[in-house]
Amino acid sequence: MWGSGNWSAPHPECIGIASSPRSQCQRAHLHDVSFSSSYPRNRNCRVFSLPYPHNDSMMKVRPKRKQGCRKAPQRQWKCRAVVSFPNLQADDFRHPLDRQNTALLRAVPGLNEFGKILLGPVSEQVMLLENIGTSVHVTENQLSDLHQLMVEAANILCIEVPDLYVRQNPVPNAYTLAIGGRKPFVVVHTSIVELLTRRELQAVLAHELGHLKCDHGIWLTFANILTLGAYTIPGLGSFIAQTFEEQLFRWVRAAELTCDRAALLVVQDPKVVISVLMKLAGGCPSLAGQLNVDAFLEQARSYDAASSNPLGWYLRRGNCPTHCLFCVPEK
Numbered sequence: 001m002w003g004s005g006n007w008s009a010p011h012p013e014c015i016g017i018a019s020s021p022r023s024q025c026q027r028a029h030l031h032d033v034s035f036s037s038s039y040p041r042n043r044n045c046r047v048f049s050l051p052y053p054h055n056d057s058m059m060k061v062r063p064k065r066k067q068g069c070r071k072a073p074q075r076q077w078k079c080r081a082v083v084s085f086p087n088l089q090a091d092d093f094r095h096p097l098d099r100q101n102t103a104l105l106r107a108v109p110g111l112n113e114f115g116k117i118l119l120g121p122v123s124e125q126v127m128l129l130e131n132i133g134t135s136v137h138v139t140e141n142q143l144s145d146l147h148q149l150m151v152e153a154a155n156i157l158c159i160e161v162p163d164l165y166v167r168q169n170p171v172p173n174a175y176t177l178a179i180g181g182r183k184p185f186v187v188v189h190t191s192i193v194e195l196l197t198r199r200e201l202q203a204v205l206a207h208e209l210g211h212l213k214c215d216h217g218i219w220l221t222f223a224n225i226l227t228l229g230a231y232t233i234p235g236l237g238s239f240i241a242q243t244f245e246e247q248l249f250r251w252v253r254a255a256e257l258t259c260d261r262a263a264l265l266v267v268q269d270p271k272v273v274i275s276v277l278m279k280l281a282g283g284c285p286s287l288a289g290q291l292n293v294d295a296f297l298e299q300a301r302s303y304d305a306a307s308s309n310p311l312g313w314y315l316r317r318g319n320c321p322t323h324c325l326f327c328v329p330e331k
Contacts, residue, residue, distance in 0.1 A: 097254035135165035176208040203263040210262025
């Protein structure tokens with residue numbers, strides 16, 4: 001959701017996608033990976049088909065009737081061509097700033113392993129018990145359609161399918177955690193399930209899988225620890241901590257942008273990803289049919305123009321230090 005580059009770049013370009021259609025499909029560019037809805041342009045990609053309902057909704061039941069008899073309702077499906085990426089690695093779609101900060105932490109000997117040992121057992125055990133006690137565990141036999149969306153997304157991103165939970169919460173949100181040796185999990189709130197279409201919801205799941213694929217949890221945890229620890233340094237502690245926080249916010253924005261790229265790899269339609277951001281900004285089920293992605297893109301461009309001067313850029317950064325619906329470009 002956040003990016004870096006020039007101040008004038010609107011959101012679609014910042015997440016590595018083309019905002020206007022070419023021919024009958026929209027193409028997405030993530031580094032050297034190119035795909036379209038017709039045929040992959042990269043030899044490392046292959047196409048397969050996934051069924052999904054008409055009108056991008058959840059499963060619609062349309063009974064077929066004949067005179068003198070009744071038949072059971074049947075689901076109306078059509079197939080969409082999906083490009084897979086065998087042996088996909090996190091660095092294949094990782095944002096440059098995300099890659100840079102991750103490389104700095106990886107350079108510290110033993111830091112990753114130590115963090116997983118130190119932070120994993122307690123935090124994951126607490127979250128595991130909380131999920132089991134307060135949420136619905138999604139499986140093949142429980143909310144199977146949602147489970148299938150997760151399986152499809154995990155297969156495209158070449159990652160093990162994590163546990164998925166649905167939690168009752170009026171705030172649309174989703175999050176994930178994977179630090180120790182336990183199986184990672186993703187939690188989605190009921191409000192975001194109600195707000196989004198099937199493919200939009202899969203984009204959210206893919207976004208969270210992007211965090212797991214890139215191992216963001218452990219690195220962000222360390223960044224927070226370093227920031228808090230800097231406050232204890234006498235004299236320059238506050239200044240150093242503020243510097244760490246600024247770098248941390250830049251990193252978080254880049255990490256979220258990386259995960260938006262992961263969502264795009266899965267749904268393979270830029271407008272689906274943008275529609276998720278639009279609905280999180282001001283959507284609700286009763287207004288879903290009136291929302292316009294193109295108008296939202298124009299709003300993003302006007303926001304970019306309004307914050308193009310140094311003062312506007314500074315205020316923009318302050319309004320959304322970590323999560324932002326429009327990218328906050330940086331040099």
